[in-house]
Amino acid sequence: xxxxxxxxxxxxxxxxxxxxxxxxxxxxxxxxxxxxxxxxxxxxxxxxxxxxxxxxxxxxxxxxxxxxxxxxxxxxxxxxxxxxxxxxxxxxxxxxxxxxxxxxxxxxxxxxxxxxxxxxxxxxxxxxxxxxxxxxxxxxxxxxxxxxxxxxxxxxxxxxxxxxxxxxxxxxxxxxxxxxxxxxxxxxxxxxxxxxxxxxxxxxxxxxxxxxxxxxxxxxxxxxxxxxxxxxxxxxxxxxxxxxxxxxxxxxxxxxxxxxxxxxxxxxxxxxxxxxxxxxxxxxxxxxxxxxxxxxxxxxxxxxxxxxxxxxxxxxxxxxxxxxxxxxxx
Numbered sequence: 660x661x662x663x664x665x666x667x668x669x670x671x672x673x674x675x676x677x678x679x680x681x682x683x684x685x686x687x688x689x690x691x692x693x694x695x696x697x698x699x700x701x702x703x704x705x706x707x708x709x710x711x712x713x714x715x716x717x718x719x720x721x722x723x724x725x726x727x728x729x730x731x732x733x734x735x736x737x738x739x740x741x742x743x744x745x746x747x748x749x750x751x752x753x754x755x756x757x758x759x760x761x762x763x764x765x766x767x768x769x770x771x772x773x774x775x776x777x778x779x780x781x782x783x784x785x786x787x788x789x790x791x792x793x794x795x796x797x798x799x800x801x802x803x804x805x806x807x808x809x810x811x812x813x814x815x816x817x818x819x820x821x822x823x824x825x826x827x828x829x830x831x832x833x834x835x836x837x838x839x840x841x842x843x844x845x846x847x848x849x850x851x852x853x854x855x856x857x858x859x860x861x862x863x864x865x866x867x868x869x870x871x872x873x874x875x876x877x878x879x880x881x882x883x884x885x886x887x888x889x890x891x892x893x894x895x896x897x898x899x900x901x902x903x904x905x906x907x908x909x910x911x912x913x914x915x916x917x918x919x920x921x922x923x924x925x926x927x928x929x930x931x932x933x934x935x936x937x938x939x940x941x942x943x944x945x946x947x948x949x950x951x952x953x954x955x956x957x958x959x960x961x962x963x964x965x966x967x968x969x970x971x972x973x974x975x976x977x978x979x980x981x982x983x984x985x986x987x988x989x
């Protein structure tokens with residue numbers, strides 16, 4: 660004898676609530692509190708009502724703030740990549756910008772404040788850990804894309820910056836460069852990873868690691884570049900953290916009468932639109948943003964389907980794009 664099919668009215672009767680409330684909770688709609696929604700979902704599962712969710716049943720909130728201050732075109736590319744990846748799997752989603760002030764004041768995203776229910780959050784950029792903890796009280800499934808997730812132990816997708824810098828350094832050494840500098844944020848996670856890749860490669864080739872050739876870009880950039888180019892043995896090549904930094908450096912060197920690449924070679928990272936139109940065109944790293952976006956979305960879906968799985972931190976390798984900003988010395 661087949662068991663009787665559980666109806667929404669059965670769940671409502673068991674919890675002494677209205678069928679409308681049950682319907683809204685099961686559909687992920689507003690009009691019910693988070694506490695009641697969770698109670699209804701739990702009771703529905705206990706009574707055998709719920710079937711495993713299809714991908715099109717999930718509703719995702721994408722929160723973003725600019726991950727790389729100087730990398731404008733890639734920022735748009737990342738947002739579009741996440742949208743395309745969510746559309747590809749058929750998930751419902753909303754996108755909202757959340758600035759640092761809202762994070763510091765623990766302000767709920769507007770979509771949540773207005774009653775929308777979400778199964779997971781995908782963060783683009785660095786978000787305050789206290790803010791993520793705050794949102795975790797309402798939505799527990801999170802994935803970071805290009806942001807620091809270490810303090811929250813959340814899943815993340817990031818770029819393998821140390822591997823990319825190692826590639827760049829190897830390419831320069833093959834082209835005869837031995838005094839290799841770096842220009843970037845030496846305090847950020849990405850900047851430290853870049854330096855690790857450069858230093859590791861130099862040491863592998865038994866070349867000296869000259870810390871004086873590594874300059875920070877957070878302040879007094881031009882002064883630091885001036886000091887660098889006045890050295891008796893200035894660098895023959897400089898690896899920059901981002902394309903924007905590289906193009907800014909090329910412009911400043913030009914003002915000082917130093918030609919790229921004839922006098923100093925310059926390498927960027929990001930393969931932004933600017934890299935292919937600046938003069939000279941910029942040797943850089945392709946980050947494979949579309950693939951990284953798909954990976955981030957799939958990682959969040961995996962978390963939704965296996966909520967008890969351990970955290971994963973996925974690094975995407977980059978590919979060197981050779982252009983005109985590097986001169987072969989041999």
